[in-house]
Amino acid sequence: MSHSHSSTASQPANDRQLRRALGTPSLVFFGLVYMVPLTVFTTYGIVTQVTGGRVPAAYVITLLAMVFTARSYAKMAHELPFAGSAYTYTQKSFGAGIGFVAGWALLLDYLFLPMVNYLVIGIYLGAAFPMIPSWIFVLAAIVLVTVLNIIGIVSVARANIVIIAAQAIFIITFAALGIASMTGTGTVDLAAPFTGDGTAPGFGNVMAGAAILCLSFLGFDAVSTLSEEAKDPKRTVPRAIVIATVTGGLIYIVLSFLAQLVFPSNDFADVDSGALDVMAAAGGEFLTIFFTAAYVAGACGSALTSQASVSRILYAMGRDGVLPRKFFGHLSPRFQTPVYATLAVGVVSLFTIAVDLTFISEMVSFGALIAFSAVNLSVIKHFIIDGKRRGMTAALSYIVLPGIGFGLTVWLWTSLSPRTLLIGMVWLLIGVGYLAFVTRGFRRRTPTLDLAE
16 A cells, blocks of 8 residues: 555644554454444334334344345445545535535434443443442443553454454354244234234334334444455455455344244343343343343443444544544554544433433434435436446436435435434534534535545
8 A cells, every 4th residue: 555645744643544454354344343244132122112013123224224234335435445434425426515414413323322332331241230320330431442452453453353252152042042032922923023912003113113223223324434444445444344244144134033933022121231131032131131231241342333433423523624633533643543633432322311212213324324325326326427338237226226326225214213303404404504604604615534645
């Protein structure tokens, strides 16, 4: 890789270069840890009630939308192997202003995602140790994760392998015990997870559930944020994006299918920790404890990777001058990590103590779906309009497939609750307002990413 630093020679070298250390398996791992195979249980109770017991059906719809979108990400990651994800792709395709708004929507998403993890850590440890208030667990997790992220990405990669292993063992145990608990009952209805229990009939309810489940698929796009730390990013990143998406989606469908067979009801002791009822039905106290341990470890791993990603996006926007450069564009000379950006995310995460799971889950899906829509459109703009690709193959590859992805993401987006759409719109308006402020009422050029490798 040739490093020409002409355009940014004024900055000290350690302020700019990220270390290239990750191959395809590490990237797929990063994506899967970020997605958390057990994330299927994060919103399990909520989505079971929304869909009337049809979580796997909702997952099939979400996976379908995500496969088209993941393909669009892969196409763009091959063309633009830089950190910054949807922000970079949209900005390069549609110009700085629209790129900024897509980045702003993604920011919502990335800022809320660590909060989902901190919240579920609080919910499940609070259920396990009822004598300790759950906010104490939330606070401890935020401090631990922030410190680990400041120390650096390699330690994150090492922790990930252990966490994935624990979850894999848990998944096998859950499947074995779940199947064992059902055999001999003689009343298992294999179609039930797709036909529902009649409490929330109609296809609209499945779509509403599918919209919330988008948050399960955020890992694949996190992979693209590591482009500047990947070996041979043009090849490894697109491949890792698609592998992580499909693998994650199939795991979610199988797990939710099993869960609904084991516990064919939506009458939970507590809807936020509905998964505990499933575990108790499948394997009693042993499985409940094992689940809590594996799940909390997974949530810690996801908090680590999600906080790492949002810090890097803030760093990209800071390096860029879109956010204050002195603060966000700073890399620690010692650890080579964006320290201030990481601390800022830790502080924002403290809001976790004041909000509920349904709200956070929907907000994350809102931000994700806007960014996903933008990336699907970027493929059409980049390859067909700007790149002048012509012919049947190009039309299929760069118009039809991303077009389907766009249609599906918009449909999911409009299936979110009115409250979520309202708050999301307010967030976008704040973003446009901030952009107007930075550009002195759009008179100055919108700052763009310096993508000199």
